[in-house]
Amino acid sequence: xxxxxxxxxxxxxxxxxxxxxxxxxxxxxxxxxxxxxxxxxxxxxxxxxxxxxxxxxxxxxxxxxxxxxxxxxxxxxxxxxxxxxxxxxxxxxxxxxxxxxxxxxxxxxxxxxxxxxxxxxxxxxxxxxxxxxxxxxxxxxxxxxxxxxxxxxxxxxxxxxxxxxxxxxxxxxxxxxxxxxxxxxxxxxxxxxxxxxxxxxxxxxxxxxxxxxxxxxxxxxxxxxxxxxxxxxxxxxxxxxxxxxxxxxxxxxxxxxxxxxxxxxxxxxxxxxxxxxxxx
Numbered sequence: 489x490x491x492x493x494x495x496x497x498x499x500x501x502x503x504x505x506x507x508x509x510x511x512x513x514x515x516x517x518x519x520x521x522x523x524x525x526x527x528x529x530x531x532x533x534x535x536x537x538x539x540x541x542x543x544x545x546x547x548x549x550x551x552x553x554x555x556x557x558x559x560x561x562x563x564x565x566x567x568x569x570x571x572x573x574x575x576x577x578x579x580x581x582x583x584x585x586x587x588x589x590x591x592x593x594x595x596x597x598x599x600x601x602x603x604x605x606x607x608x609x610x611x612x613x614x615x616x617x618x619x620x621x622x623x624x625x626x627x628x629x630x631x632x633x634x635x636x637x638x639x640x641x642x643x644x645x646x647x648x649x650x651x652x653x654x655x656x657x658x659x660x661x662x663x664x665x666x667x668x669x670x671x672x673x674x675x676x677x678x679x680x681x682x683x684x685x686x687x688x689x690x691x692x693x694x695x696x697x698x699x700x701x702x703x704x705x706x707x708x709x710x711x712x713x714x715x716x717x718x719x720x721x722x723x724x725x726x727x728x729x730x731x732x733x734x735x736x737x738x739x740x741x742x743x744x745x746x747x748x749x750x751x752x753x754x755x756x757x758x759x760x761x762x763x764x765x766x767x768x
Contacts, residue, residue, distance in 0.1 A: 491717055496522075498536060498718035502725025505540045505692075506685065506733060508624060508664030508745050509752070513613050516658055517756065520610075520765050532715050534699035539719035541692040543726035544685050551686070555582045577638050581686070584640055588649030589690045595653045596695065607657045610767050614756040616659030621749035624664060627671035628742040635675040637682055644673055645687075652687050662688055664749075667742070677737040685730070 500518050504511035545552060559582030596603070606612075651669035655662035663684045670680030759765040 491714065494714035494718040495721055497532075498721030499725055501536050501540050501718070502543075502722035503729060505537075505722070505726055506544070506663055506688075506729050508661045508667055508742065509749060510613075510617060510655075510659050510661035510664065512655070512658040513617060513661075513752075516608065516610070516613065517765070521759075532718065534696045535715050536718045536722050537692060538696035538700070540722045540726040541689060541696065543723050543730060544689055544692075547727060547730050548682075548685060548689075552689070554578050555585070555686075558582060580642070581637070581640065584642060584645030585686055585690060587642060588645040588652065588687045589694070591646070591649040592653040592656070592691050593694065596656055599656055603656055608768065610756055610760055610765055612657065613659035614753040614760070616657055617749045617756070618753035620660050620664055620668065621746045621753070624668045624671075624742055624749075625746040627668045628677070628746070631671040632674045633671075633676045635673065635679060637675075637679045639675070639679075640683060647673065648683060648687060652684070652691060659753075662691070664745075677742065678734060681734060681737055 496518070497515070500514050501511060504514045555578045558576075558578035562576070562579035562582075599607075648666050648669055651665045652662055654660045654665040663681070666684035666687060667677075667680045670683055671677070675683070756765065760767060
């Protein structure tokens, strides 16, 4: 893989990972439309994915440190048993992230075969893009938008965890599924987005490291330079997208993303019908 191709894939990953538009769908389509990009391999995909998620860790570093400290201080055993968290909600957020990560881990391992085969069908991708665009639009329109992150309960965290796991099907979108269900539960736009980012940290990093350590080296390999370039690009672009996205939804609705998803679904179906894209 050349530097140009690495930059393109890094841009696509960074631009789409955190928006409710499905990064997996975009990477699948870009790979089909531009055969020169080819299959970059498991290692490349894993490292670039980890790089993108590090942008989330950097942006939410203060929240993450506070949550981890509160979670440990709230444990009833070990060297922390005599301490108490400064804010019980932070400790609860730690448990919510853990509990909310379980569904995608279990379902990801159980459905691994389908994820690499059946779920990659572009007709299914187009369907999920359009269907969940409608769900996102309805949830955004009719949500009460009253709950904040401090209102998050263990029950809601588990529900949001199952919502996140729907992203195992390309086209759903990890952030899109979580944000949609968060809105349905009555959370504000910004709260739903922030929770989706926090829930994604262990899920995306775990997936990335799993792919990295299970790569036997027999598949396609992009090379160290290309992988590094794509990772840096995705990290920088991803961080910019996070800042922009959170500012946008603090004053605007999710309608632009609903519209974009519907248009993208229509484009995919058109290209499939014309024979430009192959379904599988």
